[in-house]
Amino acid sequence: MLSRLALRGGAFTPVLRSELQKRAAIVVVSRSSSGTNKVIEDWDRANKLYYGPERDMKNFPPPVQSETPPPVRMGCIPDSWFQFFYEKTGVTGPYVFGLGTLTFLLSKEIWVIEHGFMEFITFWAMFTILTKKLGPGMAKYFDSQTESWRAKYWDGPMTENKKTADTSVAEIEKAIWREDGQKYLFEAKKENVDLQLEAIYRQRLAEVSQAIKSRLNYQMDVEGTKRRFEQKHMVNWIVDSVVKGITPDQEKQALLKCIEDLNKLSTKAVA
Amino acid sequence: MPLGIGEYPPEYNPKVHGQYSPARYYGKPDTKLADVKLGQLGDWFTRRSYNPMAVFRATGRAYWRWAEKWMMVKKPSVAPVCHVILGLSLFYYIQLYSFVRYHRHTKYHW
Numbered sequence: 001m002l003s004r005l006a007l008r009g010g011a012f013t014p015v016l017r018s019e020l021q022k023r024a025a026i027v028v029v030s031r032s033s034s035g036t037n038k039v040i041e042d043w044d045r046a047n048k049l050y051y052g053p054e055r056d057m058k059n060f061p062p063p064v065q066s067e068t069p070p071p072v073r074m075g076c077i078p079d080s081w082f083q084f085f086y087e088k089t090g091v092t093g094p095y096v097f098g099l100g101t102l103t104f105l106l107s108k109e110i111w112v113i114e115h116g117f118m119e120f121i122t123f124w125a126m127f128t129i130l131t132k133k134l135g136p137g138m139a140k141y142f143d144s145q146t147e148s149w150r151a152k153y154w155d156g157p158m159t160e161n162k163k164t165a166d167t168s169v170a171e172i173e174k175a176i177w178r179e180d181g182q183k184y185l186f187e188a189k190k191e192n193v194d195l196q197l198e199a200i201y202r203q204r205l206a207e208v209s210q211a212i213k214s215r216l217n218y219q220m221d222v223e224g225t226k227r228r229f230e231q232k233h234m235v236n237w238i239v240d241s242v243v244k245g246i247t248p249d250q251e252k253q254a255l256l257k258c259i260e261d262l263n264k265l266s267t268k269a270v271a
Numbered sequence: 272m273p274l275g276i277g278e279y280p281p282e283y284n285p286k287v288h289g290q291y292s293p294a295r296y297y298g299k300p301d302t303k304l305a306d307v308k309l310g311q312l313g314d315w316f317t318r319r320s321y322n323p324m325a326v327f328r329a330t331g332r333a334y335w336r337w338a339e340k341w342m343m344v345k346k347p348s349v350a351p352v353c354h355v356i357l358g359l360s361l362f363y364y365i366q367l368y369s370f371v372r373y374h375r376h377t378k379y380h381w
Binding site for chain 1: 285286287288289290292305339340341342343344345346347348349350351353354356357360364371372374375376377380381
């Protein structure tokens with residue numbers, strides 16, 4: 001419904017058209033699926049009724065339309081009548097019977113030769129002549145008509161329907177195949193998402209470890225700085241106290257001691 | 272419907288006989304008329320049912336048998352036309368026989 005609306009609207013037409021054409025066959029099938037099911041059910045019921053286990057196929061075979069009428073002799077008399085006589089009287093039997101009957105009817109004037117009798121002869125003579133003259137052409141014409149009619153209303157629609165059904169079956173099978181593919185696609189997408197989640201998890205782990213490390217480094221730096229400062233302060237304090245504790249006398253003595261040492265060293269160097 | 276008009280014959284059973292053929296008799300088949308011996312012909316006729324409904328149904332079956340054999344084929348011939356014309360001539364000849372009789376040439380025939 002939505003797709004049709006969009007088609008009418010025209011906004012998404014170029015995008016949707018190709019997709020819609022692909023799915024048209026499936027849509028048709030699904031739309032008429034209830035009717036199709038009904039037809040299939042009817043066929044099943046008919047088959048069950050007519051071709052069940054009780055069916056006597058030997059004595060009651062399905063009717064078949066024959067190609068031509070049964071063979072005839074003399075235009076319209078069935079050959080089977082002649083065969084019926086042939087078994088009992090031989091070849092000439094039926095002719096003798098026919099002519100005998102005719103003679104009987106005429107001689108006893110059951111078939112009266114009156115003014116209308118000529119009509120009978122002329123009519124059948126004309127009928128025979130016309131049949132011989134026009135019959136083959138008419139037969140040809142009607143046969144061709146039958147053929148074309150059959151092709152138009154029977155074979156043609158049947159093959160067309162079969163073709164349509166085949167194409168829709170193929171389309172549906174393809175669609176099913178595509179739907180099967182969706183399963184793998186879904187799995188692949190799921191895996192992809194899982195990978196992304198994993199990547200983010202690892203990234204966050206790294207971030208956390210980085211943060212902890214930096215905090216620890218900070219702590220370490222703080223500790224180091226504090227200790228260094230304390231040490232420096234202590235050293236300065238001690239040095240200052242010591243320097244403060246030195247009297248000018250002590251300084252003089254130390255200077256003298258230095259000079260003495262230098263002298264000693266110089267003598268040593270000279271020596 | 273009364274008398275089974277518009278219904279299948281009571282003997283017809285689609286499970287056994289398949290699709291209905293109007294040309295077929297679904298009762299118990301008797302000997303064919305062509306196979307009946309001349310002496311048993313009377314017996315054969317007494318076994319027939321002369322109920323109007325049965326006669327009507329038999330006529331219908333005969334028509335369908337004839338039509339299926341001669342007309343409802345893929346390539347029909349001129350024969351059914353001849354049959355119809357001959358049948359009609361015979362029918363009207365019999366109908367008009369009382370008048371045709373006056374044109375007899377001979378008075379005594381037997």
